[in-house]
Amino acid sequence: MKYPSQAVAKPYFVAAIALFIVQIAFGLILGMQYVVGDFLFPEIPFNVARMVHTNLLIVWLLFGFFGAAYYLVPEEAQRDLYSPKLATILFWVFLVAGGLTVLGYLLVPYATLAEITGNRFFPTMGREFLEQPTITKIGIVIVALGFLYNISMTVLSGRKTVVNVVLLSGLIGLALFFLFAFYNPVNLVDDKYYWWWVVHLWVEGVWELILGAILAYVLIKTTGVDREVIEKWLYIIIAMTLITGIIGTGHHYYWIGTPVYWQWWGSIFSALEPIPFFMMTVFAFNMVNQRRRDHPNKAAVLWAMGTAVMAFLGAGVWGFLHTLSPVNFYTHGTQITAAHGHMAFYGAYVMIVLTIISYAWPKMHGREAANPRAQVVEMWSFWLMSVSMVFITLFLTAAGVLQVWMQRYSETPEPFMVVQEKIALFYWMREAAGVVFMVGLLVYVASFFVKPGAAEAPAAAEAQA
């Protein structure tokens, strides 16, 4: 770590991992409710557990992105962060706002939460992923603005690397498109149309810029490959992201009351969306093969390559699977969607945050890398989480195919609830894979506490960054 102010990223990373654990705990509750319908009912109804699961996911990924920016932007800009104090204040604001919101979900009925937070004056609640009370949304905007101010001041008055500029533009896009969360017309078609400007233009647009920038940064650091080469790759990848992903939004406009031509626009452009993800995989493997140094942080390199592969599988392959309109006609809103959502979010965004934490955490503690024993444990957690996520995806895909077959495609379609009971076996298997995922996550946390072996201790202490 070159600049003391980079250390403000620490609490962000700690909070990210803590919330990640809670997110997965609620995932396990949801998985249980899928098979034991009255599990925790009526104390924690499914919809409440789901909000906690998905909103915590978003919040901890944002903590991860913010932390990543606070860590890498000063180093790239070659100056200290504009205001470490602002970063610390915003951390607490965000944590308290997020914590109170989740407690609100759990402690009072959702309608009561809407009532006491004045949703009637400015209704924005009750839409998937955007369930937060309006005041929480305003809080998010304030935190994001403060964060962007801090980062922009740092970037603009320092060395302007491609990584910094791309990261900053992704973060600005993130804040801009979130503003559509405040647009909630009564007209359902309009509502849905612009809802996707938050959800799709985030994960298949601006977040990919953030992903690309962080990945490029870690590859520059760990492989020692010439910056020029990596920057060119980064530009091409994110160019393809925007060229395919913006019109690709059309893959959500097939069946919600929008013009039929979206079936063409959406199918053609979104079918090209795997390209940037594929390029990311080629990029990561090429850079590692051309490396000029063997970085001691093997775990971080593994996470970086894992991100590229799993993002391609989850977003690229599982996205393509259901993106053409004739296929989507049958799979829309089934377990196929859930399968894709899980692997894509995990592969792209969860893993990139774990990559930067893996790289930056030892650096922030004055070491080039964690001790080899700790790295071995960390790599175990990598495989446990990634393999169990592959299985979660496969089980949900199997459930989805059967669901489509019995409920949508068959000559004698069966009712939703009947079909759900018939495919319960796959939900049980998903739950089992979920438990393994949780174990992997706990192993991950444990890896931070693993002490070096007796023979390694002196060497590790000397390897100052």
Added chain:
Amino acid sequence: MAEVFTKNMARNMYYGGGLFFFLLFLGLTVDTELSAPERDNRGAITPQVALGKKLWEENNCIGCHSLLGEGAYYAPELGNVYERFGNSTIAIKAYIRGRPKEGIPGRRSMPQFDFSEEELDALAEFLRYANGIDTANWPPNIQG
């Protein structure tokens, strides 16, 4: 990648491509908005439907159900429930009113929301309005 394709060209492709396709997207959005009245059943939007949508949101129905295929996948699709229930708002109201407080043992359960008669009417009318949106013949059949 050979030197024929330089970093500057890559950067221009990013800015140029991003801008071009965003503008194209805005153009398609304008066209979508202009032709929306033909499909989006806006004629059916009454104050009652607006109240129904508000109740739909403030009780987070989307956290279990999907509506036009979006939302959660734990409970039946409701975009066409009006048709599935024999084009009857009365049946929808009766269903929502009839949910047992403690759930149904062992079965996925829907909460009892204790809605008033007026609120039930509004929710049912909202679902009827949603059912009237032209969704290019989705879902494939009545089961949603």
